[in-house]
Amino acid sequence: MSKQAKAPLFEEMLRHMKEARGNFHVPGHKQGRVFDEQAKNYFGAALELDLTEVGELDDLHHPLGVIRQAEELAAELFGADQTFFLVGGTTAGNIATILSLCQPGDQLIIQRTSHQSIFHGCLLADVQPIYLCGEIDPKTGLERPLKPDQLKQVLAAYPRAKGVFLTSPSYFGVVQPLSLIKEICDSFGVPLLVDEAHGAHFTFHSRLPPSAIECGADVAIQSTHKMLTSLTMSSMLHLKGKRVDHRAIARWLRVIESSSPSYLLMASLDLARRDMAQNGKRYIEDTFKVLNQLRTRLKSLSNLMEVSLPGSHDPFKLTLRTRERVMSGFEIAEWLMGQKIYPELADHEKVLFAFSIGNKEEDSEFLYTKLKELDQSIQKMERNQIKWPSVVPQIPEFQQVQFDLRHRKQKLLPLTQAIGQKAAEMIVPYPPGIPLILPGESFTEEMVNYLLQLHRLGGKIRGISSSFAPSVYVVE
Ligand SMILES: Cc1ncc(COP(=O)(O)O)c(C=O)c1O
The missing domain is CATH 3.90.105.10 (Molybdopterin biosynthesis moea protein, domain 2)
Known part of the structure; x- marks a missing residue:
């Protein structure tokens, strides 16, 4: 059996569940013996596995046994030197990375369109962010990938900057030219950190963009729960090379995350890794088939269209809008929700569908049937009935950010x-x-x-x- 066919943490939890005879430890539901009667059926066997640091179950914050083995297998699969399991989502990983790398007063180059967790990291670390702003693509209103020259200029202008922290892919799936960016970071001697919350699946197929670690990133943080199959809030932080201190990351994760991390979350990371190691390529090929068929059929619609994203992008994200902007994205989403179809996100213009290896042909069949129905009813709608925001706000130029407003009135x-x-x-x-x-x-x-x-x-x-x-x- 190959190493990757094992799930050391999950297997130890199973063994514990079967063999333990006396439970005199937390959590108080005692592996499901006391729990709300109605909910018990739904939580079921998961309660029996809701364990804590007892026996051979190791300790996330000082892993020496099965958690360490599980993290090592993840590092091997994702091409990292070291992987940390996270129970506070990519949010915790982003914040810990900033705290590990920077001292109060340091500068860090980030995108102005970063997720709020990166700003929260700067706030907690008392770091001054220096913004990189990509051009806005007028057709989609989305930020275009950064131009490497722009990064060179910012790095030259801010030689004290401790690193470059980018988001790739973006929520909508736009991917940054990370290999080029890494070369520039190397020439300035600073680490490249990547919020890869939406890109945990990239490792598993050559038709997907390369992962941040493959492109040479020093740190990549992935929400395994978003695009792969682990439980919500479980993520991984991958580390490569020596530019970012692994001990500092471990220390800050101890500060930020719970001292009682959920074993269900951690085991789900172990299992998502095992499943992808064994079946990932096939799963992704199946998803490509589902998506290719849907995309071909969508081309026949008269009023709804796929938004083509600027630059290289993640094909698992599908963004739709009305051709003549007859309905807002919010209205499309609301119409779909009336049919019990729930997209990932909507804005004033577009609706985003996040596909994953969990979406099967029947899902896309149902979605297409409903989209066709919607497409026909749009035909009868009055044109231009929506008042669009006159300007999508441009991201402000760099301003001195006054983050610490806690004591201000x-x-x-x-x-x-x-x-x-x-x-x-x-x-x-x-x-x-x-x-x-x-x-x-x-x-x-x-x-x-x-x-x-x-x-x-x-x-x-x-x-x-x-x-x-x-x-x-x-x-x-
Ligand atoms: C780009 C980006 N980074 C980070 C996060 C936070 O991830 P998590 O929910 O795993 O904490 C999100 C969540 O939506 C995100 O979109």
């Missing part, structure tokens, strides 16, 4: 009165979780109009209280 204002005021909290349309406005940045008229329209069209926005009129906290 704040007041709540209706959004309409916030123009020219400094935000006290992040304003984050969620998903995708990219802050539109950061604490300390000013509300421009364009942003306020955009947010008002986003709000009216049904977008979920963190940082806006909307019990009465949409309002925001600003610095007094």
